[in-house]
Amino acid sequence: MDKSYFKEYYHLERKNWWFTVRRKILSDRIKHLLQTPQNIYSLNVGAATGTTSDMLTGFGRVMSVEYDEDCCQFTQTFLTSPVIQGTITDLPFEEGSFDLVCAFDVIEHVADDTKAIAEMYRVCKSGGYMAITVPAYAFLWGPHDVINRHFRRYTMRPLLGLLAQHKGTVVYKTYYNTILFLPITAFRLVAALISSFKRKKVPSAVSDHEVFGTEGVLNSLLAGLFTIDYYLLKWGIRFPAGVSIMVFFKKQ
Numbered sequence: 001m002d003k004s005y006f007k008e009y010y011h012l013e014r015k016n017w018w019f020t021v022r023r024k025i026l027s028d029r030i031k032h033l034l035q036t037p038q039n040i041y042s043l044n045v046g047a048a049t050g051t052t053s054d055m056l057t058g059f060g061r062v063m064s065v066e067y068d069e070d071c072c073q074f075t076q077t078f079l080t081s082p083v084i085q086g087t088i089t090d091l092p093f094e095e096g097s098f099d100l101v102c103a104f105d106v107i108e109h110v111a112d113d114t115k116a117i118a119e120m121y122r123v124c125k126s127g128g129y130m131a132i133t134v135p136a137y138a139f140l141w142g143p144h145d146v147i148n149r150h151f152r153r154y155t156m157r158p159l160l161g162l163l164a165q166h167k168g169t170v171v172y173k174t175y176y177n178t179i180l181f182l183p184i185t186a187f188r189l190v191a192a193l194i195s196s197f198k199r200k201k202v203p204s205a206v207s208d209h210e211v212f213g214t215e216g217v218l219n220s221l222l223a224g225l226f227t228i229d230y231y232l233l234k235w236g237i238r239f240p241a242g243v244s245i246m247v248f249f250k251k252q
Contacts, residue, residue, distance in 0.1 A: 006048065006071035013051040015214040017223035018177075025176065025230050025246075026104065026131070027055050032234075033172050033248050034059075034129060040099035043123060045088045046106035050079040056102065057081055063098070065091065067109075089115045093123045100124075102131045105244075108150045117162045121251060129171075130249040134159060136175060136242060142188045154245055167252035175242030179228045184243050 013019045030037065040060040044053045047064035048071060056062045057080070064083035066072040072085040086092050088103060089112055101124045107113045120130050135145070135153045145153065156173060163170060177184070229239075 174238040177243035
């Protein structure tokens with residue numbers, strides 16, 4: 001993450017349609033899959049400015065890790081739960097420390113995602129859970145991925161392949177952000193086509209959040225459409241395609 005970019009995240013994570021509804025979805029899925037957990041110890045890897053950490057405090061104690069040192073120092077000034085600087089590929093915790101280990105849109109930022117998953121598994125307790133979300137489909141690659149320094153986007157099979165290297169069970173898997181999948185796909189593909197015609201280079205890239213904004217009518221409209229996903233997931237629907245993937249894994 002660019003040093004100037006993490007400060008924007010404080011506002012983005014609290015106002016932007018994608019962050020606010022994703023948080024609602026994650027909270028509901030944790031409640032459902034872990035059967036309304038209480039007094040558990042969670043690890044939130046890649047906490048950024050801490051809204052997902054705040055969400056996890058509703059289930060018990062939370063320890064957060066943030067790779068970007070500047071972002072970590074910024075978040076430490078206001079987050080009520082502890083956050084330390086560190087990397088998902090070398091977590092500074094003992095084996096089996098946490099009931100729930102979360103990486104919400106994190107492992108796509110890591111060159112060695114195999115090591116990232118292995119470290120999450122190591123610090124998770126036996127019988128504990130790993131919660132992972134990632135962006136989906138390489139054909140959706142665009143400026144948003146570039147400015148956020150992604151290494152890849154995923155499909156379900158490769159992501160499950162990373163988890164299959166470890167003893168446990170995938171208890172939940174789905175694509176999501178599906179209601180907006182076709183509009184977002186069209187936007188990304190058209191933007192890529194225009195960029196290729198103009199022969200623009202990567203440094204001019206901007207994130208999707210800069211394009212769509214964080215407030216106003218469009219933000220509210222997108223939040224409303226994304227909220228349809230929330231209700232469908234809550235009612236037991238699992239999507240075969242979407243802009244993102246969500247997986248819960250129970251360690252043996």
